[in-house]
Amino acid sequence: MKSSRRVHVIAATIFVIANIWFLLIGSHSLATVDGVYHRVRKGETVWQISRAYRVDMKAIRKANRLPSSMRIRAGQYLFIPKAEKVIRIESQDSQMRYILRYGTSKRWKYIVVHHSATEKGSKSVFDRNHRNERHFRHGLGYHFVICNGTCGKKDGQIEISQRWWKQLNGAHCKAGNGNKVGIGICVVGNFNNTRPSRRQIDSLVRLVTHLCYEYDIPVENVRGHGEMPGASTECPGKNFPMHKFKEALRERGCR
Numbered sequence: 001m002k003s004s005r006r007v008h009v010i011a012a013t014i015f016v017i018a019n020i021w022f023l024l025i026g027s028h029s030l031a032t033v034d035g036v037y038h039r040v041r042k043g044e045t046v047w048q049i050s051r052a053y054r055v056d057m058k059a060i061r062k063a064n065r066l067p068s069s070m071r072i073r074a075g076q077y078l079f080i081p082k083a084e085k086v087i088r089i090e091s092q093d094s095q096m097r098y099i100l101r102y103g104t105s106k107r108w109k110y111i112v113v114h115h116s117a118t119e120k121g122s123k124s125v126f127d128r129n130h131r132n133e134r135h136f137r138h139g140l141g142y143h144f145v146i147c148n149g150t151c152g153k154k155d156g157q158i159e160i161s162q163r164w165w166k167q168l169n170g171a172h173c174k175a176g177n178g179n180k181v182g183i184g185i186c187v188v189g190n191f192n193n194t195r196p197s198r199r200q201i202d203s204l205v206r207l208v209t210h211l212c213y214e215y216d217i218p219v220e221n222v223r224g225h226g227e228m229p230g231a232s233t234e235c236p237g238k239n240f241p242m243h244k245f246k247e248a249l250r251e252r253g254c255r
């Protein structure tokens with residue numbers, strides 16, 4: 001091989017490796033064009049965070065409208081402007097870490113929220129119904145179920161469907177290609193008659209915040225089933241507090 005050709009081959013190889021590296025590392029970071037979001041861990045200070053990213057403390061406080069007297073709290077998201085060094089950000093929430101470990105697919109563009117339209121329910125109850133009545137080969141059509149304290153489950157408990165573990169298409173929303181590109185979450189209850197419990201909403205916000213960060217899904221793509229293009233359904237029910245829910249996501253730094 002001629003030496004100039006060899007140089008080209010080496011350069012091309014380095015280019016490919018650099019791109020793969022960027023894809024692997026970049027996909028786990030919470031990078032945006034002009035900064036990153038950081039979820040504050042227990043005991044962390046603005047000073048520590050500013051050191052970790054090599055960004056001036058004042059710039060962090062300014063970007064987050066944090067007066068110098070205001071303390072930060074665990075779980076809060078801070079925007080780190082022009083962060084040079086992107087550190088691997090791991091949530092302290094062990095259940096969420098467990099959930100995100102299975103999420104290998106990059107196709108998730110939407111999060112679709114449903115109600116069960118039943119008073120009671122759980123993953124196994126809906127799974128049986130979807131298998132036996134609706135003949136879904138993979139059973140439960142959703143990726144997650146958020147329980148309401150019925151069928152032996154706790155109020156606010158998040159159950160994970162095998163569709164999530166296997167990263168399968170959902171069977172919850174044909175509209176807007178929702179089954180292929182949407183993560184389906186079912187909140188147990190009929191919200192045409194009642195409202196979701198505080199614990200259900202807390203769990204939903206917690207789960208969706210993590211999913212939005214991991215898959216870079218904007219809040220506008222977090223939809224109630226009926227908000228998907230072409231859908232004609234009241235799901236997740238006329239009493240579902242959609243506006244408040246989306247506000248809570250934005251408060252947590254979802255874009």
Ligand SMILES: [Zn+2]
Nearest residue numbers: 114115225235
């Ligand atoms: Zn629905």
